[in-house]
Amino acid sequence: MPERIEGLPELTKKERMKIARHAMPEQTPEARVENFAEVALGYTAATAMEEAQRCLQCEKPLCVAGCPVEIDIPAFIDLIRQGDFKGAVAKIKETNTLPAICGRVCPQEDQCEVVCVLEKKFTPVAIGRLERFVADVERDAGTTEMPHCAAPSGHKVAIIGCGPAGLACAADLAKLGHQVTIFEALHKTGGVLVYGIPEFRLPKAIVDFEVENLKRMGVEIRTGYVVGKTATVEELFHEQGYDAVFFGTGAGLPSFLGVPGENYIGVVSANEFLTRVNLMKAYDFPNYDTPVRVGKRVAVVGSGNVAMDCLRCAKRLGAEHVICVYRRTRNESPARKEELERAEEEFIDFRWLSAPLEIYGNDDGFVTGMKIQRMELGEPDASGRRRPVPVAGSEYDIEVDTVIVAIGQSPNPLATRATPGLELNRHGCIVVDEATMMSRSLPGVFAGGDIVTGAATVILAMGAGKVAARGIHDWLGKLERGEVTKPPFTSAPA
Amino acid sequence: MHTIHRKELIAPKFWRFVVAAPEIARRHRPGQFVMVLLSDRGERIPLTIAHSDPQAGTITLVVQEVGKTTMSMGELEEGGQILSVVGPLGTPTHIENFGTVVCVGGGAGIAPMLPIAAGMKKAGNRVLSILGGRSEELVILRDEMTAASDEITFTTDDGSFGRKGFVTHALADLIAEKGKPDLVVAIGPAIMMKVVADLTRKHEIPTLCSLNSIMIDGTGMCGCCRVTVGGQTRFVCVDGPEFDAHKVDFDVLLKRLRMFLPEEQEARERYMADHACRALEGVAHA
Ligand SMILES: Cc1cc2nc3c(=O)[nH]c(=O)nc-3n(C[C@H](O)[C@H](O)[C@H](O)COP(=O)(O)OP(=O)(O)OC[C@H]3O[C@@H](n4cnc5c(N)ncnc54)[C@H](O)[C@@H]3O)c2cc1C
Ligand code: SF4
Ligand code: FES
Numbered sequence: 001m002p003e004r005i006e007g008l009p010e011l012t013k014k015e016r017m018k019i020a021r022h023a024m025p026e027q028t029p030e031a032r033v034e035n036f037a038e039v040a041l042g043y044t045a046a047t048a049m050e051e052a053q054r055c056l057q058c059e060k061p062l063c064v065a066g067c068p069v070e071i072d073i074p075a076f077i078d079l080i081r082q083g084d085f086k087g088a089v090a091k092i093k094e095t096n097t098l099p100a101i102c103g104r105v106c107p108q109e110d111q112c113e114v115v116c117v118l119e120k121k122f123t124p125v126a127i128g129r130l131e132r133f134v135a136d137v138e139r140d141a142g143t144t145e146m147p148h149c150a151a152p153s154g155h156k157v158a159i160i161g162c163g164p165a166g167l168a169c170a171a172d173l174a175k176l177g178h179q180v181t182i183f184e185a186l187h188k189t190g191g192v193l194v195y196g197i198p199e200f201r202l203p204k205a206i207v208d209f210e211v212e213n214l215k216r217m218g219v220e221i222r223t224g225y226v227v228g229k230t231a232t233v234e235e236l237f238h239e240q241g242y243d244a245v246f247f248g249t250g251a252g253l254p255s256f257l258g259v260p261g262e263n264y265i266g267v268v269s270a271n272e273f274l275t276r277v278n279l280m281k282a283y284d285f286p287n288y289d290t291p292v293r294v295g296k297r298v299a300v301v302g303s304g305n306v307a308m309d310c311l312r313c314a315k316r317l318g319a320e321h322v323i324c325v326y327r328r329t330r331n332e333s334p335a336r337k338e339e340l341e342r343a344e345e346e347f348i349d350f351r352w353l354s355a356p357l358e359i360y361g362n363d364d365g366f367v368t369g370m371k372i373q374r375m376e377l378g379e380p381d382a383s384g385r386r387r388p389v390p391v392a393g394s395e396y397d398i399e400v401d402t403v404i405v406a407i408g409q410s411p412n413p414l415a416t417r418a419t420p421g422l423e424l425n426r427h428g429c430i431v432v433d434e435a436t437m438m439s440r441s442l443p444g445v446f447a448g449g450d451i452v453t454g455a456a457t458v459i460l461a462m463g464a465g466k467v468a469a470r471g472i473h474d475w476l477g478k479l480e481r482g483e484v485t486k487p488p489f490t491s492a493p494a
Numbered sequence: 495m496h497t498i499h500r501k502e503l504i505a506p507k508f509w510r511f512v513v514a515a516p517e518i519a520r521r522h523r524p525g526q527f528v529m530v531l532l533s534d535r536g537e538r539i540p541l542t543i544a545h546s547d548p549q550a551g552t553i554t555l556v557v558q559e560v561g562k563t564t565m566s567m568g569e570l571e572e573g574g575q576i577l578s579v580v581g582p583l584g585t586p587t588h589i590e591n592f593g594t595v596v597c598v599g600g601g602a603g604i605a606p607m608l609p610i611a612a613g614m615k616k617a618g619n620r621v622l623s624i625l626g627g628r629s630e631e632l633v634i635l636r637d638e639m640t641a642a643s644d645e646i647t648f649t650t651d652d653g654s655f656g657r658k659g660f661v662t663h664a665l666a667d668l669i670a671e672k673g674k675p676d677l678v679v680a681i682g683p684a685i686m687m688k689v690v691a692d693l694t695r696k697h698e699i700p701t702l703c704s705l706n707s708i709m710i711d712g713t714g715m716c717g718c719c720r721v722t723v724g725g726q727t728r729f730v731c732v733d734g735p736e737f738d739a740h741k742v743d744f745d746v747l748l749k750r751l752r753m754f755l756p757e758e759q760e761a762r763e764r765y766m767a768d769h770a771c772r773a774l775e776g777v778a779h780a
Contacts, residue, residue, distance in 0.1 A: 185713055187531050187578040224580040230517050252715045263746050265753045272716035289537035291757035365749030
């Protein structure tokens with residue numbers, strides 16, 4: 001598709017409001033549960049421009065305030081209307097490093113779109129779909145321009161973790177002329193974008209494309225390198241000569257339920273299941289060597305984005321009956337609305353107000369079933385949501401071959417534990433100064449993304465990476481002027 | 495990419511690889527392992543580091559051909575490359591001068607035992623080793639283990655070498671003759687470690703074992719490797735691989751090891767069928 005075509009005229013406000021929001025072309029539910037290809041097919045240029053025509057070009061755009069990285073939304077949308085797709089994507093990239101990814105996975109319905117003025121009376125402008133559209137046009141055209149990189153500063157920065165936080169931080173530091181190395185524990189780059197989020201929501205080729213661009217900007221990536229094991233942060237500073245270190249290590253530690261029977265074969269964490277399926281491509285076993293088995297009946301515990309991905313992967317792997325077990329109601333489900341709706345279309349059996357009590361297995365150690373307790377909503381808890389309380393005598397059993405536990409992740413302590421003096425909160429998250437993302441206890445060490453906030457979103461991780469890049473740049477300046485020194489690490493690392 | 499410096503057959507289906515991995519060699523401590531991935535379509539498997547040479551920048555891995563991945567490793571050539579070797583992972587063995595340490599190694603478990611026995615000896619312990627296998631050629635690394643031990647006993651199931659019987663028989667006799675050692679370290683098939691644990695529990699001898707569960711990432715991210723130790727769920731890749739053998743629920747471990755038996759069988763058969771075809775083609779072309 002060309003990156004510049006003839007635009008559409010500007011309409012009056014009244015005319016704009018008459019246009020209905022354009023639906024996203026999708027694979028039908030029947031077709032898509034048979035494959036791992038992307039569900040959403042993307043707007044055509046004509047649809048995108050008509051959708052762009054809907055935007056009222058507000059003077060005080062609420063959408064911009066709703067965007068965690070404050071993309072100039074009306075400006076990029078107007079460029080789409082004018083047929084200037086290249087200009088539109090350049091506008092987005094002023095503040096967002098990864099538009100093709102964010103356009104697909106951001107919860108726009110809670111961010112820019114929920115506050116769009118059209119939301120109140122009509123339906124909001126499809127900001128996310130437009131963002132995705134222009135990013136795809138640019139990638140398909142093969143004209144992605146490398147950002148200008150400043151002259152080499154002579155400073156080296158180590159980034160731990162190649163998820164959205166690390167990628168965004170690396171890109172901005174490279175632009176500022178610093179020499180960047182990303183250390184990634186896994187053999188592939190992208191963090192949750194490759195091991196967690198499935199192909200049918202975010203094609204891996206898009207993630208690879210972004211990583212390739214980063215390499216072309218001169219960023220070095222070392223995969224299969226576990227900081228805390230292969231080398232410590234102290235060694236990065238004092239033996240390998242890095243001047244600053246950024247933690248973008250995410251929240252990769254799985255939680256389990258703590259109910260009897262949890263170690264039966266067939267009870268897996270969402271991380272294990274998704275890693276097998278997405279990172280190791282077990283859906284293509286035996287063409288790929290890693291196996292996965294779901295059986296006929298699968299229960300997924302939890303109802304966030306991670307749970308939705310597990311439910312939908314299980315369905316695609318051929319499970320006949322896929323059940324979602326969640327102790328609150330649909331209203332409290334933390335998943336993106338769009339993903340919840342798609343899962344509902346994909347024949348998932350949602351059991352709201354249901355909590356697992358016990359997992360049953362056979363003598364060979366395989367899962368056979370689960371005991372479920374019905375719940376009802378009681379008084380609001382600390383989070384303001386009504387607390388689910390058990391309904392006495394309401395237990396019942398279901399038969400299952402697989403149980404996938406998707407009830408949350410916490411930070412992986414491998415790197416933080418091997419960094420003496422690094423202040424963590426009680427959840428194991430790194431405590432930073434929000435303006436610079438620098439550790440409060442170890443100057444020169446920065447952090448951003450899920451390792452700071454706990455499991456959150458791609459855009460927040462990316463935004464934090466960018467703030468940290470600024471903070472690191474300032475720190476390097478101070479280092480140069482002799483105002484600060486690298487952390488000495490007085491106690492020996494573990 | 496990691497270059498294979500040396501590859502040799504040390505027993506039927508047992509290969510010793512010396513692989514370039516300078517940073518891993520530098521930090522390796524006894525008891526640690528690496529995750530190995532051969533190719534883009536491969537699976538990640540854990541292999542214990544049998545030896546490391548920080549000067550040469552190499553680590554030694556001993557691999558028994560049991561499944562598709564280990565069988566493909568048997569086909570790799572010296573000078574060839576391994577896509578990914580990650581580590582050193584796991585918590586190192588706690589090595590100090592305990593007094594007398596008995597090292598019980600069975601089959602492929604002898605390889606991970608080697609650095610531990612050597613480390614224990616270096617720390618001043620009297621190291622008494624008992625190595626066993628099904629038959630003579632499966633009792634691997636005999637010279638290396640002899641050098642790392644003060645005394646050594648060999649057993650084979652069929653009596654083809656050393657004394658006939660299991661390592662546990664030899665261990666029971668050793669305890670009867672020499673009294674209780676201060677520590678027993680047992681590494682081998684899960685069933686062997688279970689029997690050793692049962693024996694030493696009776697004698698109240700502290701016992702460590704090293705568990706070989708199925709792993710994916712090896713860094714605590716998936717929970718696939720979890721086992722029950724002292725009634726609690728623990729991850730072998732980060733909390734272990736060594737645990738107090740008296741607290742390990744070996745029944746859970748034994749069952750979990752059978753998790754993917756049908757798939758492993760399928761992969762192995764396809765691999766062998768593939769190779770039979772290629773061998774036949776080779777004949778046809780000759
Ligand atoms: C299944 C799933 C679905 C999701 N869906 C959505 C969605 O639709 N929309 C959305 O906005 N968010 C979603 N999220 C959340 C989002 O993916 C995360 O918030 C985001 O990826 C966090 O980015 P990060 O860079 O902080 O960490 P991660 O993406 O977790 O990356 C961290 C990286 O660090 C590496 N690492 C960890 N420790 C070490 C170490 N010691 N040495 C070297 N490397 C290390 C890890 O291997 C990993 O690659 C989803 C998450 C999951 C799991
Ligand atoms: S709030 Fe909605 S209508 Fe207003 S500028 Fe943003 S996208 Fe356009
Ligand atoms: S192998 Fe994944 S947690 Fe241990």
